[in-house]
Amino acid sequence: MRRWLPPLAVLSVLLAGCGTTEQSDDAGAVEPAGGRGEPVQVVASTDVYGSIASFVGGDLVQVTSFISDSGADPLEYESTPADAVAVRQAQVVIYNGSGYDQFMPQLIEGAGGIASIVNVSELSDLSSAAEAAGEESNEHFWYDLETVQDLAVTLAAELGEAVPDEVETFEANAAEFNAQLDGLRDQLAQISAENGGTRIAVTEPLANNLLQDAGLENLAPAEFQQAIEEGTDPSAAVLQQMLTLFDDDPVAALVLNTQTQSAVTDQVRQAAEAAGVPVVQMSETLTAPEYVAWMSGQIDALTAALDA
Structure with missing residues (x-):
């Protein structure tokens, strides 16, 4: 026990x-x-x-x-x-x-x-x-x-x-x-079975390992992810590449690291919300009492966004 x-x-x-x-x-x-x-x-x-x-x-x-x-x-x-x-x-x-x-x-x-x-x-x-x-x-x-x-x-x-x-x-x-x-892990396998290949975008590579296990395709430019992770601003051209992911044929979800937010990520989030793209918030430290509950909540949020 x-x-x-x-x-x-x-x-x-x-x-x-x-x-x-x-x-x-x-x-x-x-x-x-x-x-x-x-x-x-x-x-x-x-x-x-x-x-x-x-x-x-x-x-x-x-x-x-x-x-x-x-x-x-x-x-x-x-x-x-x-x-x-x-x-x-x-x-x-x-x-x-x-x-x-x-x-x-x-x-x-x-x-x-x-x-x-x-x-x-x-x-x-x-x-x-x-x-x-x-x-x-x-x-x-x-x-x-x-x-x-x-x-x-x-x-x-x-x-x-x-x-x-x-x-x-x-x-x-x-x-x-x-x-x-x-x-x-079974939940991630189920997401992959039902949504494998679905296009998403992330603000930085925080949860990329988990998203890969879920079979999702991250279209966010590598240069954008790296800049946000390092606390710098991407170039105007790279930012524009990121914003186009929410244009006519938008990605299915935006995964946002809540602990590396900036004016740039706020702009990306606003573009996602304007396009009706669900925003999934993920973090680097716990937002629940313990690890399993925290990770489960984030996976549930991802599932709900893809279902939407």
Whole structure:
């Protein structure tokens, strides 16, 4: 059976602003059920990975997530002295890698002696395939559900190293989590079966891995996506290419990253709405209490847009 901490104990906000630090208990370590000793200290660069660790670890872990503000761009996050302390005290550290959470390697190097470091980019088949092809992989690995399932299994093993008597608990929690993700993957397969090849546009490549699994064709110019992702404005010609996707034969949906919005993306959104094209909002951090509910809501929103 899953073991849960009360929601406020798992994710209470310590710091507000561009990014926040979350801890399971403001007063310190939380005593796991049954008096089994101190929980495993887990640090995650974002609340997405923190949520997955909380599911797999249950009340045997205390999770600190550095970035959780769904209204800010995670690439602008600057680490704090409190973050450095949290990393030094951690037994398990999870970060995205591939240059996304650039502050984490420095914190890890400064801490030294961390028992377990999980770099999600090193788990992803997408990353290794891109490397073999001499290309850059899409760094938003949490939108590739297979990679997330691999992460859950890895976390179960790493937490089992920290608490050997609870290996079966961690493995059971990871199996339950992955069973829920199997359901989401089935939803994507259904979208592909019913809407495979449907044309869409995205403001930046946040969810492209998921959209590919859904069998959708992204027509947004690569130059436009790259500019928005890097926080710059595309050229007038590239912007015009993007806007033409909402002309006479418009795409079926616009997928908008809510955390990298600008005057340019506002212009694109207005063009989509004027053409009657549904806008699907997706984010880089959680907008729901935990990962599965968050991802499920986004997939449901995509399904509704395509049905419209």
